Amino acid sequence: MSEVKEFDIKWTMVVDLDKCTGCGACMVACQAENNVAPNPDGTNKVRSINWMKVYRLSNHKPFPEHDTAYLPRPCMQCGKPSCVSVCPVVATDKNEDGGIVSQIYPRCIGCRYCMASCPYHARYFNWYDPIWPEGMEKTLTPDVSVRPRGVVEKCTFCHHRWMKAKDKAIAEGRNPYELADGEYVTSCTEVCPNGAISFGDSKNPEHKVYELIRSPHAFRLLERLGTDPQVYYLSKREWVRRQGDNYLENEKTKGYVNGSEKLQPARRRLPLP
Secondary structure, three states, X not given: OOOOOOOOOOEEEEEEOOOOOOOOHHHHHHHHHOOOOOOOOOOOXXXXXXXXXXXXXXXXXXXXXXXEEXXXXXXXXXXXXXXXXXXXXXXXXXXXXXXXXXXXXXXXXXOOHHHHHOOOOOEEEOOOOOOOOOOHHHHOOOOOOOOOOOOEEEOOXXXXXXXXXXXXXXXXXXXXXXXXXXXXXXXXXXXXXXXXXXXXXOXXXXXXXXXXXXXXXXXXXXXXXXXXXXXXXXXXXXXXXXXXXXXXXXXXXXXOOOOOOOOOHHHOOOOOO
């Protein structure tokens, strides 16, 4: 696994699972914003492409104790991305401003090593030529390149929006690396009707996510793998937090003491930036 690269800016997404209703608006916005072509065979889930995918979680208890949660999953933009270390042609790298894992499509040879190494199943292979129904090609986002058949693609945290926000700041004579909170957000953040998704620089105390990731109810998926994701989740429900990692049946989540929902700050799950 690659070493952690530090950046002055760390773009971070925080998803409040207690607010998410599983409506799928984030999935639709992501596909429209990033020119994800329709799948010719919608029934073939193996070959479908979903940069943002919503999973349904359950506590597996009978009524009336049954409970459900929905978990949106973009690319985790890992601090130690396993996809980077296995790519034989350096088609993916964590060298972008803000710690975003880049995907360089002209270099990709379609070997799919990165897909095999990603523990979050957040990478997708293009099995088909990108073809839209007649008329829909007029709705494509001009700032996002259309990927050809035979390459791997993934969520980029709407990187083109980051570029536009920087250009706007430079044109106005401002520091492009000191953007105000909300000046650069992803499409999924923008459309969420419940405000379940927050986005910003987790190293900037003026950004909302700076405090959110320090919540006692914050966790990251499969954190014990050591991938250091830049996507965090919030939930006050213990059973939801448990499903974020491979806990044994009788094992307690970190900070879960004597059956209490309260987490101990001294035993948080991550080294804070």
